Amino acid sequence: MNKTLVLTAICADRPGLIQMLSEVIYSHEASWEESSMAHLAGQFAGILTVNVDENVIPSLEKDLRGLSNHGMSVTLNESMDSADAANQHTIWLDLTCHDKPGIMREVSNVFVAQGVSIQSLDTEVVSASMSGGDMFVAGAQLLVPKDFDMENLQQALEGLSDDLMVDLALADEE
Numbered sequence: 222m223n224k225t226l227v228l229t230a231i232c233a234d235r236p237g238l239i240q241m242l243s244e245v246i247y248s249h250e251a252s253w254e255e256s257s258m259a260h261l262a263g264q265f266a267g268i269l270t271v272n273v274d275e276n277v278i279p280s281l282e283k284d285l286r287g288l289s290n291h292g293m294s295v296t297l298n299e300s301m302d303s304a305d306a307a308n309q310h311t312i313w314l315d316l317t318c319h320d321k322p323g324i325m326r327e328v329s330n331v332f333v334a335q336g337v338s339i340q341s342l343d344t345e346v347v348s349a350s351m352s353g354g355d356m357f358v359a360g361a362q363l364l365v366p367k368d369f370d371m372e373n374l375q376q377a378l379e380g381l382s383d384d385l386m387v388d389l390a391l392a393d394e395e
């Protein structure tokens with residue numbers, strides 16, 4: 222029987238890292254499925270799902286952990302069944318405001334209070350050419366119940382700061 226595993230990897234960025242990972246995965250006849258890879262502050266960070274025969278998992282895990290000899294830290298977790306997708310919507314969030322300490326803490330507190338699950342999140346701080354300050358910019362894919370009140374979420378987020386701009390859209394309405 223096959224299982225889906227979630228693998229994370231991090232190490233100093235250099236050429237050949239994905240090749241190292243893919244060689245180990247391929248050598249165990251596992252299938253590389255979804256992935257997201259990034260270069261952040263000189264580090265390679267990746268997360269991916271791998272579909273593999275459950276009998277091979279111990280040797281795959283051993284070989285992936287062996288990548289630590291090449292400076293790569295790898296973790297492996299069995300995937301969990303997700304909630305019933307038929308009862309949920311995906312919404313897109315774009316958020317912009319002046320950068321300040323704690324903005325993600327405040328935003329994530331709103332998400333928790335509203336029962337919002339983050340599916341993906343990308344953030345950056347960019348220079349605001351007009352004001353000379355820095356702007357915090359976030360884009361997220363969120364999972365919410367079908368009967369979710371997006372206006373309530375928008376008001377809660379905009380209530381965090383006078384300069385916070387929020388754009389929400391249902392994924393299937395784009």
